[in-house]
Amino acid sequence: MYVAVKGGEAAIANAHALLADRRRGDRSVPALRLDQIVEQLALGVDRVMSEGSLYDRELAALAIVQARGDMIEAIFLVRAYRTTLPRFGYTRAIDTGAMLVERRVSATYKDLPGGQLLGPTFDYTHRLLDPELAAGGDVAEPLQRASEAEAMPRVSAILACEGLIEPDGDMPQDHVPGDITREPLEFPMARDIRLQALSRGDEGFLLALGYSTQRGYARNHPFVGEVRIGEVELELDVPELPFAVPLGSARVTECQMVNQFKGSAKAPPQFTRGYGLVFGQSERKAMAMALCDRALRATEFGEDVVAAAQDEEFVISHSDNVQATGFVEHLKLPHYVDFQAELDLVRRMRAEHDARENAGKAVEKREAAE
Amino acid sequence: MREQEARDQQLERKAVMATLAQSTGDDIVLLWNEAGLPSEAELLRGPETGLVTVRGRIGGGGAPFNVGEATVTRATVRLASGQVGHCYALGRDKQKAKLAAIADALWQDPTRRNEVETKLIAPLQSALASARERRRAETAATKVDFFTVRGED
Numbered sequence: 001m002y003v004a005v006k007g008g009e010a011a012i013a014n015a016h017a018l019l020a021d022r023r024r025g026d027r028s029v030p031a032l033r034l035d036q037i038v039e040q041l042a043l044g045v046d047r048v049m050s051e052g053s054l055y056d057r058e059l060a061a062l063a064i065v066q067a068r069g070d071m072i073e074a075i076f077l078v079r080a081y082r083t084t085l086p087r088f089g090y091t092r093a094i095d096t097g098a099m100l101v102e103r104r105v106s107a108t109y110k111d112l113p114g115g116q117l118l119g120p121t122f123d124y125t126h127r128l129l130d131p132e133l134a135a136g137g138d139v140a141e142p143l144q145r146a147s148e149a150e151a152m153p154r155v156s157a158i159l160a161c162e163g164l165i166e167p168d169g170d171m172p173q174d175h176v177p178g179d180i181t182r183e184p185l186e187f188p189m190a191r192d193i194r195l196q197a198l199s200r201g202d203e204g205f206l207l208a209l210g211y212s213t214q215r216g217y218a219r220n221h222p223f224v225g226e227v228r229i230g231e232v233e234l235e236l237d238v239p240e241l242p243f244a245v246p247l248g249s250a251r252v253t254e255c256q257m258v259n260q261f262k263g264s265a266k267a268p269p270q271f272t273r274g275y276g277l278v279f280g281q282s283e284r285k286a287m288a289m290a291l292c293d294r295a296l297r298a299t300e301f302g303e304d305v306v307a308a309a310q311d312e313e314f315v316i317s318h319s320d321n322v323q324a325t326g327f328v329e330h331l332k333l334p335h336y337v338d339f340q341a342e343l344d345l346v347r348r349m350r351a352e353h354d355a356r357e358n359a360g361k362a363v364e365k366r367e368a369a370e
Numbered sequence: 371m372r373e374q375e376a377r378d379q380q381l382e383r384k385a386v387m388a389t390l391a392q393s394t395g396d397d398i399v400l401l402w403n404e405a406g407l408p409s410e411a412e413l414l415r416g417p418e419t420g421l422v423t424v425r426g427r428i429g430g431g432g433a434p435f436n437v438g439e440a441t442v443t444r445a446t447v448r449l450a451s452g453q454v455g456h457c458y459a460l461g462r463d464k465q466k467a468k469l470a471a472i473a474d475a476l477w478q479d480p481t482r483r484n485e486v487e488t489k490l491i492a493p494l495q496s497a498l499a500s501a502r503e504r505r506r507a508e509t510a511a512t513k514v515d516f517f518t519v520r521g522e523d
Contacts, residue, residue, distance in 0.1 A: 168429030
């Protein structure tokens with residue numbers, strides 16, 4: 001018989017008070033301010049903005065503190081907050097070609113217009129822990145170099161001139177961009193919807209899948225045509241103004257992956273492309289996204305779907321870490337009744353199993369006796 | 371001719387709104403108080419915070435797709451002299467949105483435009499430009515200068 005039970009209210013309240021205490025930690029250590037997190041843990045803030053799918057540094061910083069540095073919990077908090085706000089509309093598509101570039105490198109062209117700008121990168125560092133940082137010494141101002149403002153066309157535009165690379169991805173003229181925050185996922189999905197899902201997808205999951213394509217599971221010979229990081233201007237069409245209203249700038253990371261393609265019945269040999277675009281300075285994520293985007297275009301190019309990274313339903317259904325953590329973590333919540341039912345079932349099956357075994361033994365004994 | 375004028379004026383107004391949206395609330399308040407601009411206006415809407423969905427393009431220049439959302443705060447005000455001003459700006463700074471909407475309204479008043487331009491917009495614009503220039507110069511210092519290493523012939 002099932003008896004409804006209640007309880008745990010005091011335990012829950014006290015647990016939350018304890019959480020608040022442990023979050024604050026030793027009171028003799030100064031409390032973190034949000035501006036410290038925004039300034040000094042900027043890439044963590046960017047990850048929360050990208051996977052929380054909400055561009056707002058202070059909110060991401062607050063989420064990080066509230067989650068005690070647990071990034072997926074912080075992303076969860078940001079996602080939940082989003083649902084409390086009204087929606088004003090869709091911006092005009094950003095122009096990454098007009099970006100105020102802070103980093104831009106290409107692994108395919110040494111001398112491209114605008115040049116190779118390393119920016120604030122971890123690349124070429126020795127990955128040695130720096131005791132001076134622990135001591136909290138002063139940091140020198142960065143060097144400046146006078147330079148003419150130079151146009152920095154996307155690298156894809158350069159290769160396109162020779163016709164050796166496929167163009168930017170087009171959709172039918174009357175296609176309205178899908179929005180996974182408004183409509184449930186349906187498979188197969190158009191590339192625009194897939195890109196939206198990938199852009200907010202879990203960095204670790206996409207990184208592992210991207211890595212798997214490099215190791216031979218859906219190999220597609222990628223090159224980084226270009227990675228660029230910087231600020232782009234946002235504009236919104238609103239009914240009360242006769243022009244698109246400027247909203248300010250947001251930092252994004254864009255990756256143009258260029259992939260060798262030997263051609264198929266459907267397409268001639270050419271370079272194909274994967275695309276990555278994410279909020280903030282998130283180079284690894286943008287690259288992983290571009291690798292996954294290309295792998296997921298397998299059927300479009302008539303390639304055999306043989307690996308996990310090419311399986312759209314598998315990748316997109318499992319890329320969202322808020323959904324994933326929700327389903328995995330719910331397992332620890334009370335399942336007393338479920339388990340009681342399972343327990344009954346197993347007991348019954350064991351009784352039947354034992355009965356069968358005993359009956360079998362009895363038969364054997366009788367046969368032996370005869 | 372008149373159409374052209376109206377279009378030019380729209381572009382100018384858009385540039386003013388862009389400057390206000392890009393600037394921080396602190397900078398706007400500081401200059402506002404220094405300039406002694408009036409901060410009384412009837413609030414027609416907001417200031418209120420909501421979301422916009424940011425769009426990118428596949429491959430950089432292809433079909434649009436939704437990247438994610440951003441917080442935006444907007445306000446609409448009306449001056450006693452009748453001009454209606456708007457602001458939409460990234461973030462959740464309500465005071466900034468209100469002042470920027472008032473600035474937009476004041477700018478539309480021919481008798482106030484010059485004051486707004488010189489005391490508020492121009493200094494904000496020059497601060498933004500020098501910040502952008504500094505960023506560009508810092509990035510330029512990390513540009514790779516390749517040189518050729520000659521092998522033996």
